Amino acid sequence: MVLKAIIFDVDGTLAETEETHREAFNATFKEFGLPWVWSQALYAELLKTTGGKERMTTYLRDHLNQPADQEKIAEIHMRKTAVYGELIANGAAALRPGIADLLRDAARKGIRLAVATTTNRPNVDRLTEACFGKAAGDVFEVIAAGDEVNKKKPASDVFDLAVSGLGLDPSECVGLEDSRNGLQSCTDAGVRCVVSPGVYTLGSDFSEAAAVIDCFSEIDTVKKLTNLLGD
Ligand SMILES: [Mg+2]
Known part of the structure; x- marks a missing residue:
């Protein structure tokens, strides 16, 4: 199958943003006068829950035995997004x-670029503005973000949305991911997945991946990527 599009996860894949998310959560909790502090070890555990609001809800339920006031959670999360x-x-x-390098080469070769992420759209925009000096919509043709779907990863919803936005068959796309939840979301959408684990996801089970690589520099051109996929 000829590769026509690459679909990128954002957090942990485009950039190692998870530590920045953790920092933003902790700073926001402090602002709200909450005694919550998320250590790296705790955050690694909490990352199994995708989506910031959902993550806070899991924390309250599983670690503090407290019910979550969803209105308050939404308020904290909105501030956390600004801090982030x-x-x-x-x-x-x-x-x-x-x-x-991969983005540049793909654009030159006419390979289409998309995003499938469980983070929200403002977070994607802030990251692309900082890293490319452009809004996400000027870098990626299709952006499927967490706030646009019912079910976040590992459900296939965001990848389904990205593929339908591109108007392609899933087999014409490849997804790049760093986590088990992302891999499941991608493969359940029928999209082949190349995984490069990050600091928080090293050691997870990636057995459904088309390939697992140490670093995305191993696929910094379309040719290297298609060779890896055996296309
Ligand atoms: Mg990720």
Whole structure:
């Protein structure tokens, strides 16, 4: 099958943003006068729940035995998104190695570019503005974000949305991911997946992946990517 599009996950794939998210959560909790502090070890556990509001709800239920007031959760999360945006704008995250080269080569070769992420749209925009100096819509033709679907990863919804937005068959696309939830979402949408684990996802089960690589610099051109896929 001829490859026509690459669909990128955002957090952990385009950039190692998870530490910045953790920092933004902790700063926001402090602002709200909450005694919650998420350590790296705790955050690694909480990352199994995708979506910030859902993650806070899981934390309250499983770690504090408290019911979650969804209105308050939404208020905290809105502020956290703003704090995260400020951190990213100040250069807190850089693209992972190989990503910029692959995007450039793909654009030159007429390979279409899309995003399938469980993070919300403002987070995607802040990241592309900081890393490319452009809004996400000027870098990616189709953006399927977490706030546009009913079910977040590992459900296939965001990948389904990206594929239908491109108007392609799933077999004509490849997804790039860093996590088990992302891999499941991608493969359940019928899209082949190349995984490069990040700091929080190393050691997960990636057995359904078309390939697992140490670094995206191994696929910094379309040719290397299609060779890896055996296309
Ligand atoms: Mg990810």
